[in-house]
Amino acid sequence: MRMDVEITLEEAFSGVRKRITVPKFERCDACHGTGAKEGKVVTCPDCGGAGQMRRTQSRGFAQFVSVGPCTRCRGTGRAPGTSCPECDGRGVNQRTSQIDLEIPKGVDTGSRLRIAGAGEIGPPGTPPGDLYVVIDVRDHPLFRRDGADLLMEAEMSYPTAALGGEIEISSLDGTAKVKVPPATQPDAVFRLKGRGMPVRGDLRGDLYVRLKLKVPDKLSSEEKNLLKRLAELEGHQANGPFSKLKKKR
Ligand SMILES: [Zn+2]
Ligand SMILES: [Zn+2]
Incomplete structure (x- = not known):
């Protein structure tokens, strides 16, 4: 028997205890x-206790006889006299029970947890089957997961990209700092070793941070003046970003 349980990435990161209701x-x-009602089992009236049924088919002048298991008693030769009113003759009742499920840290979508003996009941005399809980880790708005590794995006300002500096990001386990070297291009990816998802014991994957260039949508007059001054400076440089545009004109 199988059951799906959905958890968040945070829960997969730290491990979680979930109370689930299982049939x-x-x-x-x-x-x-x-x-059988009151446990009274009688000889199957369909097959007379043989457990087998003979079926005869006529095709033209020929007769074909086939022998198969009796459908009423499923080959046992014994059938309930009157169906048990408690279970409708099935011999089994379905109820629900609650299980405190211990989900270990590091599970991924598709991870399976086995709960022995919590599954369906088999034929009399056999132990009940196992219940398999299949984990589904929900998508996260900030982190994308690839096995044990995580990928996230963060923003850097133009001065930080050009001059270098530090950017503080929020990981799943607190904050971390990304060291940005001078002349960092947009979409550069930095790896924070051991800041990804837990694997086993103390082992962890890595966190990859992709830096987007932040373009401010509001500028103070001082910032505007400084950027204009920068544009002027670059305009005077032979290899500045505006020099190519000027040559084309
Ligand atoms: Zn029968
Ligand atoms: Zn019953």
Whole structure:
């Protein structure tokens, strides 16, 4: 038997305990699992206790006889006299039970947890089956996951990109600093070793930070003046970004 459980990336990061409601199959007490009212099982009236049925088919002048298991008693030769009213003759009742599920840290979408003995009940005399819980980790608005590694985006200002500096980011386990070297281009990716998802024990994947260039949508007059001054300076340089535009004109 299988069941899906959805968790957040944060829960997958730290591990989580979840109370889940699972269907539980119990052998019917009223009929001791026989499916017969008051446990009274009689010889199957369809097959007379043989457990097999003969079927005869006529094709032209020929007769074909086939033998198969009796559908009423499923080959056992014994059938309930009257169906047990508690379980409708199935011999099994379905109830629900609650399980405190311990989800370990580091699980990913598709991870399976096995709970022994919590599955469906088999034929009399056999132990109940296992329940498989399949984990589904929800998508996160900030982090993309690739196995044990995480990828996120952060913004850097033009001065930081040009001059270098530090950018503080929020990881799943607090803040971290990205060292930005001078002349960093937009979309440059930096790796923070060991700041990704937990794997096993103390092992962890890496966190990759892609730096986007932040273009301010509001500028103070002082900032405007400084940027104009910068543009003028670059305009005088032979290899500045505006020099190519001027040559084309
Ligand atoms: Zn019953
Ligand atoms: Zn039968």
